[in-house]
Amino acid sequence: MDPKENESVYAPRAVRVICIGAGASGLLLAYKLQKHFAQVSLTIYDKNTEVSGTWHENRYPGCACDVPAHNYTYSFDPKHDWSTVYAGSLEIKGYFKDFCERYGLSNFIKTSHLVDHARWHEAEGEWEVKGLSNLGGERFTDRCDILIGATGYLNNWAWPDIAETDKYRGILLHSANWQSEVDLEGKTVALIGNGASAIQILPKIQKSARHVTNFGRSPLWVLPTIGSGTDATTQDQIERYRSVPGELLKRRKYNEAVMNSIYPIYLAESQLQADLRRDLTESMRQALQDPELEEALIPTFGVGCRRLCPDTGYLQSIKKPNVKLVMASVTGLTKNGCVDEFGKEYDADIIICATGFDTSFRPRFPIIGQGGRDLRDIWTSTDPECYMGLAVSGMPNFMMFLGPYSAVANGPTMASIEAQADYICKMIDRYQTEPIHSFQPSASAQSDFVAHVGQFMKKSVLTQHCRSGHKGHTSAGRIPTLWPGSTLHYLQALQEVRGEDWDIRHTGNRFSFLGNGISLAEFRPTSDTAYYIREHDDDTLPLTRRLRMERQIRVGSQPARELHRVNRPEVINLP
Template sequence: MTDHDAKEALRDDIRWENPIHHERRIRVICIGAGASGLLFAYKLQRSFRNFSLTVYDKNPDVSGTWTENRYPGCACDIPAHSYTYTFFPNPNYTHSYSGSEEIRKYFQRFASTHGLDRYIKTEHEVQAATWDDAQGKWVVKVKDSKSGEVITDTGDFLINATGFLNNWKWPDVPGLDNFEGDLAHTAAWPEGLDLHGKRVGLIGNGSSGIQVLPAIQPEVRSLTTFIRHNTWITKPFGKDGPREYTEDEMEEFKDPNVLLGHRKEAESGMNSMFGVFLRDHPVQQEARKIMAEEMEARLDGDKALSTRLIPTWSVGCRRYTPGPGYLEALRAPNVHVVYGGVTEVLPNGCRTSTGETVELDTLICATGFDVSHRPRFPLIGRGGVNLQDAWAESPRSYMSLGAPDMPNYIMVMGPNSPAGNGPVLLAIEAQVAYALRMLDRLQTENIRSFVPKASAIEEFNEYVDAFMEKTVWKDACKSWYKNGTTDGRVTGLWPGSALHFTEAIREPRWDDWDVTYQGNRFSWLGDGYSQTETTPGADLAWYLSNEDRTEWGSRWKRREAEILPTEETEEEDKFVQGKLVDDGVRRDSAAAVAA
């Protein structure tokens, strides 16, 4: 292109007639209306204009996994007030560990409060997404579950907020389809399933199985639980375990400062645990000793159960679960523990690996989800690369957010997100904030596409693999952190704490991204005017002040301004003063893990 042609092309750019950082119209597509998708929709409308957004969700209502999971005993396995957005508390939680129904209502209230329904299309399942390089857009095929019609949508930016606990799976056991009784999966619990007086089998002793067993044990005639793996069963986090809040406490929680103090206490406990995940850390050794003694005590000297249940591997290798009532229920007269897996499902029961045949009326599969992070639908990016194929063996993301050859694409809770490193909604907020920073540049500069560099992906995963060698997650236990394997790569967790993660992704590393432009990369400079000069009524000397109010210039100073109390925060923090440990930079505590 000649100099003359370049100048003509620049003058034809619409930005030439607009001030710097002119906001072009952008079309955004989000997949999933659970905790991640709802937050993204709220944050987008809060900070952006001149956009259109559609959030597609396969379920009939919002809240994702909390809409799907409704089995007896289903609850969050962390303190209720650590399972809220940081800015949207929930004074309506009635229990210290809330059940799925209360959590579902929380997310529904969040969506209603902020008018998010106008963006959301429920019962619409994404079938495929393809990057059209000629247009610089995503072409998305979506099936309307009610009508069966498949529609086509296009967008400048695609965010995958489907999460990692949404694609449940049946166990790979021969004869499952031949079972003539009631067959149920914990993630697709049948409405009206009657277990009263039934002979029930339960496959799986992960988080769902640990919750459902004590919930159904009192009503069934007999309950046979098939246990293949030992696991750490902890006391619930928090000083007084799972319980219903009193009327006085519920009344106190109406005071925002009182509730904030309670939330900070719970959240600080969650953020004090990271040392337990480091193999040689003193907190790991102490926690292991405390938890083994606690399990033995709750099993009341039952050596057979203790031997089978208490792991030889480290605390935290597999997600440990607060299991109120679980160990006690295993010793109930109507509970039969079978050590070993189910080798065959028969029309009227199961055959075990020991050759035992167990007759059953109902079979419950608490066998979890596909946590491979492979997309459930063809996701075809630059050069025809299908991410399903690229991640067939192991998912390798960029900082849990980006994927190879997927332009203008961000994941929330992708591979190596901090799914078990601390408060999970804190991590989701950090990822959504990152996505919006990318989207802001896409809208206000003439960027056509951005995609993580192959070298950045490779080196990030090299770091992850090296870091994981010193964690308990690499111990020889079967875990969904390693995609259901014993010795595979750790792809379900971040290489650090949850707070470490929020600092790591606060500022995009633009040098890790391949950025392409539409036309001259500087055409966003526009017509020479600032946005301030074109805003009616704006203060054209807004930068003058009697004191320095500018942003701190270093990371440490910005961090210090956030984490150290000021006079303004002392009043709201007084409720929790004296309760939080403040004896050093690292606040690891075995008591926080095991008590």
């Protein structure tokens, strides 16, 4: 009997994948699995009625991305007609919906399906996933070989720690659960928070509200925007990006180069930290020109300890006659408003809590892994342990996007998501082409990784005394859950799967993947069965990591730049 192709070396087997979440990460996973894999069935469950994750949920006034829109896209799927430099949430949601439709990804997605339980079954080597269909209210159960968490870390909005909320007779809102029917015109508003959401909200509501009291607990560094800031994109620019070859790519690469040149600001002793701190202090003083506001809002901690905020007009709005800044926590509500930590009362028709999200990473439902351990219990510690933001020891065949210690400080999240998607696909590929029962990071590799993060962070401004979501909204509550390095550093760290870091259990003989002794080339009649015979060494794939990296980053292809300094516009001659 002739040999069969499905018994050849590395022959793929059928694999079932379940992904929780249809935001930027889940959509990218669907795109890559559809493009690169056969015999992989994928189901994505999402609790919302539509795709796009946080951009579907967040719709407060002024809600926008703090990364230039041309760089808040997948690297291979640009959009030429963004309406502004920093696009609003509705437009970003439209980008992801369009991506989903263009590539037919809705075939994999079940919206209005809330997953509320997942359990690993060791004997079968599979996950059981349960949940609720929000449309019909019916329970569902599904099974898979590999479970992917793509819920992100900005989806569980957090109320401030305030007492007696039932006393308040006005309208109480959270920025992440905005009620568009609420009319702010002529109202007295209390805006709690002065972080990323609040600095977008204030310039919008200040124009219509009778008075706004903004409560903040911490100063913040306001960063001048890239390019023309929040200005609208002109039709001439849009047309040029659409019709002139390379024009949009030039803009995207410039933006990315600027972001990729600023990482040293996060190193406490760097010259760039000192330079930028001096420059930002001066620019904020020029914007505020008020000794009391300067004292309240210009930080004493390093630039980057708290998330950098692009200039949205917040500093100008805080000076308006109908705005008052109060640097104090809100500790309770009254019948007519709120009370600060000093006992002073403030009347408010509407209270807006722009207090962000629960960034503990703790899942909102049980994820029961090996030995009956719940990921919610594993991540109740001060420092949530995981392996490179991708996987957790004790959770076999479970991988995730944007886990602890994977967010990069100096660039768009999209670059990290793409690197993680590629890594996850490599693990799925290995599982599919080898007799693997289960895989998980080893406890020792995970422990060493988290220890390295802790040591690295001691050299950074991120551990200085500032309140940050990456420290659990405390000043020093935990090691910052950021990647210990730059965006480019993360991309290169994830390029290869370090097999020695993984505990892999096989079914039967681990070498059964060798099959019937025949290669794929011998089964494809149009293939080159002498592909390795060459006239010279073309060096298509260097054998060392360093040479592969140099080839990838195209060393020698760009004008020389000053190292560890912000690239200036003249480096790339943009109009």
